Amino acid sequence: MHQKPAIITICSAGKRVRQTALIADAIGKGPQATVAAQWRTTLENAATAKRADHLYRGRAFSVARELAKATGADFRVLSAGLGYVTAPTIIPTYDLTVRPSGPGSVVARIEGSFDPVGWWQDIQKGPFATNFVDDAKGRKLILLCLSRAYAEMVVSDLLQIAKANPTALRIFGLSIASALPQALQPFVMPYDERLETVGPAGTRVDFPQRALSDFVNHVLPTSLDLAAQRRGVEQRLVGARPKPSRPPQRRVDDAAVKDLILALAPAVGWRNSDMLAHLRHVAGVSCEQRRFATLFRAVKAEVCP
Structure with missing residues (x-):
């Protein structure tokens, strides 16, 4: 007990x-x-x-x-x-x-x-x-x-x-x-x-x-x-209002995610968490965290060997 x-x-x-x-x-x-x-x-x-x-x-x-x-x-x-x-x-x-x-x-x-x-x-x-x-x-x-x-x-x-x-x-x-x-x-x-x-x-x-x-x-x-x-x-x-809902995120293939990472890097930088947050909440793209991490590492290795 x-x-x-x-x-x-x-x-x-x-x-x-x-x-x-x-x-x-x-x-x-x-x-x-x-x-x-x-x-x-x-x-x-x-x-x-x-x-x-x-x-x-x-x-x-x-x-x-x-x-x-x-x-x-x-x-x-x-x-x-x-x-x-x-x-x-x-x-x-x-x-x-x-x-x-x-x-x-x-x-x-x-x-x-x-x-x-x-x-x-x-x-x-x-x-x-x-x-x-x-x-x-x-x-x-x-x-x-x-x-x-x-x-x-x-x-x-x-x-x-x-x-x-x-x-x-x-x-x-x-x-x-x-x-x-x-x-x-x-x-x-x-x-x-x-x-x-x-x-x-x-x-x-x-x-x-x-x-x-x-x-x-x-x-x-x-x-x-x-x-x-x-x-x-x-x-x-009571009296609290939920935050406005974000528009639905769209799903894209791996190649499109990698293209977005390359395009966003000059403005967002090469920090994994910043890039994922921008991808989801600004670009409106849905990407599971582990999938994104794999793609992010691949792109970074190509650009920043």
């Missing part, structure tokens, strides 16, 4: 170890159970790299980690590759995602349909995972940052946690309630796009962690009651 609160966030693609030792793309294709078994064997033979709370990079992950430190909460990570991981666990560096395609996609290795709940149950049998439901027992507060993809995987665990501990769970995510069954929706803190006006600004990717930050700093100190906290969030958002 745990008395301390827990702050839980999803893992990030960025790692603080440059060389990725375990890559989902190296797994043979097959039925989901076979792919999961191959991945668990890979994990069992893996060399470890860093503590879980030190391995992952990115603003979203850092916000959640620092909030755990500031509040004295236990810090936990939901990982599609490792399962439910405690902060002190020494884990390997790896590349596995449940996106339908792209680098590290385990879904692309599976023949037939992908079962998110089944994948989570299989990965929870791996050597670095802790039982999510058991770890939640006895906690007075469980603050969970969640994306839709992870909601699909951990929904069974969340239902068990909510039933056993009906006052502890708080869930943060953009439009996440629609991805959860009715029994879990009361635990979703009702943050929406108006957070951009009243709270810290950011992106859709780090929305759950920014909502958590706003909650910890402005709502949690006023009450521990779930209904009162939901009202507190709603009061925070």
Whole structure:
């Protein structure tokens, strides 16, 4: 039984170890159970790299980690590759995602349909995972940052946690309630796009962690009651207007992205993050971060050898 609160966030693609030792793309294709078994064997033979709370990079992950430190909460990570991981666990560096395609996609290795709940149950049998439901027992507060993809995987665990501990769970995510069954929706803190006006600004990717930050700093100190906290969030958002939405971004092929990088470099410079931000928010081009990084490095190597 745990008395301390827990702050839980999803893992990030960025790692603080440059060389990725375990890559989902190296797994043979097959039925989901076979792919999961191959991945668990890979994990069992893996060399470890860093503590879980030190391995992952990115603003979203850092916000959640620092909030755990500031509040004295236990810090936990939901990982599609490792399962439910405690902060002190020494884990390997790896590349596995449940996106339908792209680098590290385990879904692309599976023949037939992908079962998110089944994948989570299989990965929870791996050597670095802790039982999510058991770890939640006895906690007075469980603050969970969640994306839709992870909601699909951990929904069974969340239902068990909510039933056993009906006052502890708080869930943060953009439009996440629609991805959860009715029994879990009361635990979703009702943050929406108006957070951009009243709270810290950011992106859709780090929305759950920014909502958590706003909650910890402005709502949690006023009450521990779930209904009162939901009202507190709603009061925070009353009168706030969401920022004007940006026009939809267009998708272009790799050659067009490289041409844009070359054209923009004299004005924007050769800093990766500046170029990506300009590409997305000024040029209106959609480009996934890892794809962009690969193309950016290629162009820079040609121009600045």
